[in-house]
Amino acid sequence: MRFINRSQYFSPEELKEGGIVAYFSMEIAVIPEIPTYSGGLGVLAGDTLRAAADMGLPLAAVTLAHRKGYFRQHLDANGNQTEEPQLWSPEKTLMAEEPVVTVTVEGRPVALRAWRYEMEGVTGHRIPICFLDADLEQNDPADRALTDYLYGGDTNYRLRQEAILGIGGARMLRALGYKPSVYHMNEGHAALLAIPVLEQELHGAGLQTATERNLEAVRRRCVFTTHTPVPAGHDRFSGEQAYRILGAERAGVLERFGCFHDGLLNLTYVALRFSRFVNGVAMQHGKVSRQMFPEYTIDAITNGVHAGTWTASAVQAVFDKHLPRWRQDNVTLRYAIDIPENEIVEAHAASKAALLAEVKRASGVEMRPEVFTLGFARRAATYKRADLLFTDPERLLRMAEQQGGMQILYAGKAHPADEPGKAKIRRVIELSHELSESALQIVYLENYEWRLGALLTGGVDLWLNTPRRPYEASGTSGMKAALNGVPSLSILDGWWIEGWIEGVTGWAIEDHDDEPGEANSLYEHLEQTILPLYYRDQGQWRRIMRSTIALNGSFFNTQRMLEQYVINAYFPERRVEKAGEPAEAEVENTVAH
Numbered sequence: 001m002r003f004i005n006r007s008q009y010f011s012p013e014e015l016k017e018g019g020i021v022a023y024f025s026m027e028i029a030v031i032p033e034i035p036t037y038s039g040g041l042g043v044l045a046g047d048t049l050r051a052a053a054d055m056g057l058p059l060a061a062v063t064l065a066h067r068k069g070y071f072r073q074h075l076d077a078n079g080n081q082t083e084e085p086q087l088w089s090p091e092k093t094l095m096a097e098e099p100v101v102t103v104t105v106e107g108r109p110v111a112l113r114a115w116r117y118e119m120e121g122v123t124g125h126r127i128p129i130c131f132l133d134a135d136l137e138q139n140d141p142a143d144r145a146l147t148d149y150l151y152g153g154d155t156n157y158r159l160r161q162e163a164i165l166g167i168g169g170a171r172m173l174r175a176l177g178y179k180p181s182v183y184h185m186n187e188g189h190a191a192l193l194a195i196p197v198l199e200q201e202l203h204g205a206g207l208q209t210a211t212e213r214n215l216e217a218v219r220r221r222c223v224f225t226t227h228t229p230v231p232a233g234h235d236r237f238s239g240e241q242a243y244r245i246l247g248a249e250r251a252g253v254l255e256r257f258g259c260f261h262d263g264l265l266n267l268t269y270v271a272l273r274f275s276r277f278v279n280g281v282a283m284q285h286g287k288v289s290r291q292m293f294p295e296y297t298i299d300a301i302t303n304g305v306h307a308g309t310w311t312a313s314a315v316q317a318v319f320d321k322h323l324p325r326w327r328q329d330n331v332t333l334r335y336a337i338d339i340p341e342n343e344i345v346e347a348h349a350a351s352k353a354a355l356l357a358e359v360k361r362a363s364g365v366e367m368r369p370e371v372f373t374l375g376f377a378r379r380a381a382t383y384k385r386a387d388l389l390f391t392d393p394e395r396l397l398r399m400a401e402q403q404g405g406m407q408i409l410y411a412g413k414a415h416p417a418d419e420p421g422k423a424k425i426r427r428v429i430e431l432s433h434e435l436s437e438s439a440l441q442i443v444y445l446e447n448y449e450w451r452l453g454a455l456l457t458g459g460v461d462l463w464l465n466t467p468r469r470p471y472e473a474s475g476t477s478g479m480k481a482a483l484n485g486v487p488s489l490s491i492l493d494g495w496w497i498e499g500w501i502e503g504v505t506g507w508a509i510e511d512h513d514d515e516p517g518e519a520n521s522l523y524e525h526l527e528q529t530i531l532p533l534y535y536r537d538q539g540q541w542r543r544i545m546r547s548t549i550a551l552n553g554s555f556f557n558t559q560r561m562l563e564q565y566v567i568n569a570y571f572p573e574r575r576v577e578k579a580g581e582p583a584e585a586e587v588e589n590t591v592a593h
């Protein structure tokens with residue numbers, strides 16, 4: 001496979017020459033100090049950019065400043081969640097860009113500026129991330145708040161934000177001098193970038209003059225990744241909202257090009273109509289998406305996580321010793337199959353100690369390092385079924401008593417408007433009070449964010465995932481666990497269909513149409529296989545830890561994922577395009593990989 005030279009350094013100036021990938025995402029987990037992400041989508045975006053920086057991919061990213069951040073979660077003793085904004089200051093953290101661009105939203109001009117973060121990869125290559133900010137004096141006071149809240153406000157607020165991200169973002173990149181050859185919409189939120197790209201194709205002629213040929217020209221430049229496995233998850237707006245907020249010209253062209261369904265503007269259809277390559281985020285999710293949108297060709301590229309970010313420091317030291325090139329070349333992790341097992345076990349013990357110290361600090365509960373510890377942390381969306389494990393509390397308690405003890409760690413935020421999600425948190429916390437005794441300890445940790453996520457996925461002995469099928473498009477936290485030698489016990493949905501090898505990388509909860517059936521399979525695996533192995537066959541347990549790293553760490557990473565995007569989506573012609581240079585000249589910039 002021919003590929004860009006990973007050591008090639010692109011300065012911000014060089015990036016402006018053209019041929020870059022422009023990556024748009026409503027949320028990006030850039031660094032823990034910038035609280036502008038809510039969960040998996042943002043972490044995936046951040047991990048994608050970290051991999052792009054490592055690989056030296058010519059890429060620039062766009063997101064919103066979200067000055068009020070995503071919220072900090074507080075939980076009282078009864079498990080009631082309250083939320084507090086996490087203000088942050090782009091002024092103190094990022095570099096100011098000069099250009100100001102304007103987008104007309106609901107008939108008013110909204111001026112936008114941008115703040116730059118430069119993400120640096122393992123070889124020193126940097127990629128710019130542009131945070132759009134509407135908090136400018138010249139804007140109407142209501143418009144100044146448009147880049148404040150991630151997933152806040154009503155659907156009017158959401159559509160205005162999406163106009164800013166897509167239309168403002170594409171304009172800002174051009175104002176900064178970038179000439180993208182590929183635009184990547186990370187989820188439908190970014191789909192409105194199709195409008196400025198179409199405008200560019202029209203060279204000043206009005207949008208109402210756009211033809212199928214112009215649409216085709218836009219399609220050649222756009223790539224869309226969908227993350228949503230159910231119709232209700234896709235952003236939809238009434239025709240009235242679309243015409244009022246986007247204006248008659250833009251809404252009209254979207255309607256004419258088939259982006260309205262049942263009278264509603266559906267941003268997923270915008271993205272589908274305007275993209276030449278569309279993918280789901282796991283093989284199964286590709287299938288589900290093809291059923292949902294049968295008139296489109298939909299591929300699949302399975303998600304990953306950034307290996308250097310999600311591997312705990314003690315495990316990193318083991319990889320550095322045995323697989324010195326692993327950070328530049330994640331495939332090398334396949335050779336973890338040769339690492340002495342005791343080194344992995346010792347490194348994991350250090351991660352577990354760090355996690356248990358945090359549990360003590362945060363909750364006062366002293367957990368024991370020798371006791372089997374199970375982790376469950378993710379957004380408290382109802383489909384994730386945080387309480388499936390508690391379907392039969394007596395059985396759980398009994399197995400803990402009989403087998404040698406069990407410790408269970410939970411974490412996760414519910415969206416502020418998600419009352420059923422909040423009820424799940426309350427239920428888990430209630431049960432943790434009722435059930436906790438010497439053989440079974442349960443703790444729900446407050447404010448799940450990525451540092452806590454890293455401690456949990458690195459430090460527990462088993463990672464549990466119990467989504468209702470087919471709602472888990474991919475899931476990524478189990479991939480973080482795998483990098484740390486932590487096997488999964490999971491419903492066969494999303495990435496786990498591909499990552500699961502029974503007894504080698506973890507265990508599958510069998511498919512049942514009813515929850516009691518699934519819960520029973522979960523319990524049987526714990527009682528009959530997992531707890532007995534952990535307490536009475538350490539040799540086999542160690543082999544499972546090691547094969548989990550070798551088989552799943554080496555594949556479910558964003559480096560492999562991004563290489564697939566490069567080959568299949570960004571540059572299917574298999575060469576790097578740089579504006580103004582003939583293809584032959586590019587051959588010298590490529591290496592066999």
Ligand SMILES: *Cc1c(COP(=O)(O)O)cnc(C)c1O
Nearest residue numbers: 039040378449450453475476477
């Ligand atoms: C990895 C991660 C997620 C996504 O995990 P899922 O398994 O997809 O639910 C969400 N939030 C945080 C803080 C994470 O680190």
